[in-house]
């Protein structure tokens with residue numbers, strides 16, 4: 176079987192060079208490395224440093240600040256390659272925030288902010304986390320309660336965030352907070368502001384959340400108690416933060432999709448290899464159609480999701496609307512990845528449950544692709560409304 180079956184579809188020599196360059200780094204971090212990180216819940220510093228040293232963190236950042244100035248298509252090939260590495264979700268989570276998390280700074284920041292904020296992120300010297308989700312708002316982001324109250328040349332922040340990835344390591348945070356009470360706004364989407372600022376532990380308590388998978392990369396509850404933010408750290412206009420976040424949603428969905436496809440492909444490759452080797456009833460288990468068909472289905476599902484992802488990426492890079500395609504890609508890819516991982520576990524029989532074969536780790540990591548950063552249900556709500564013209568349901 177051609178190894179290309181399991182690799183990102185890199186349609187041009189430039190995309191293939193990205194895939195191969197990223198793959199060369201990922202190959203130094205094998206299943207043993209990631210299983211140990213998972214078992215000990217320790218951050219993959221070595222991997223993060225290697226990706227930064229290769230200059231990959233700035234793939235989609237402007238060249239003026241040290242980035243490569245490439246598009247989401249190139250970033251998707253990079254992230255699919257990382258997702259398909261032995262680290263799967265944990266691996267791409269160590270770098271994901273750097274790729275489009277600072278997009279609002281690029282688009283809405285001042286020249287001085289871009290020059291101050293972007294180069295350290297691109298060089299991997301600064302680690303940022305992304306603080307949007309709150310315990311009492313969930314997917315209904317406009318209902319967040321964290322307040323940033325203007326006090327002279329500062330804002331003072333109080334409130335809670337939840338699920339903030341990598342906050343244990345981060346020195347900066349992209350923070351969405353309410354600057355005008357929702358009751359005083361014409362629309363719920365008004366009155367939210369975006370900041371990129373120091374995650375100053377004197378004012379922020381960070382508590383790790385223990386979770387099912389991706390143990391190597393921390394998730395956290397954050398408690399803000401009077402964090403002062405200088406006004407120079409507000410991105411764009413006060414009150415327009417929700418719109419700025421929306422700008423980066425489509426590229427993020429595209430990267431989420433690519434990453435999920437990577438996980439699914441890796442699990443599928445392991446399953447196919449095991450199905451060829453494992454002899455039961457005097458023949459390889461892969462000779463049974465009940466083993467073959469689910470794996471063949473996963474191959475088709477992952478390929479279809481990849482084509483939708485590439486279509487969304489091309490649309491985004493050409494400046495065309497891509498909300499439907501980006502959301503559909505995320506939905507299809509997450510479901511295909513989850514299915515492939517589930518099938519990989521079952522193909523391995525009892526050994527699918529053993530850490531030794533790693534597919535149980537991929538399975539645990541694949542679960543979250545359907546939950547975050549947007550759930551499959553909310554994507555279907557969006558598609559029903561925007562593609563089919565049905566009434567808004569959320």
Ligand SMILES: Cc1cc2nc3c(=O)[nH]c(=O)nc-3n(C[C@H](O)[C@H](O)[C@H](O)COP(=O)(O)OP(=O)(O)OC[C@H]3O[C@@H](n4cnc5c(N)ncnc54)[C@H](O)[C@@H]3O)c2cc1C
Pocket residue numbers: 304305306307308309312313314315337338339340341389394543546547548549550551552553556568569
């Ligand atoms: C590992 C991990 C890492 C994360 N990292 C970050 C991060 O770095 N920064 C950050 O800000 N957030 C992060 N998140 C949070 C993530 O984005 C949220 O968990 C996600 O947006 C879902 O929100 P919720 O958990 O509050 O679900 P809820 O909003 O409580 O939804 C619960 C369920 O109800 C369904 N539902 C809700 N409303 C509707 C409706 N109207 N119609 C149909 N179904 C509905 C949802 O689809 C879901 O199935 C992370 C989450 C995880 C698990």
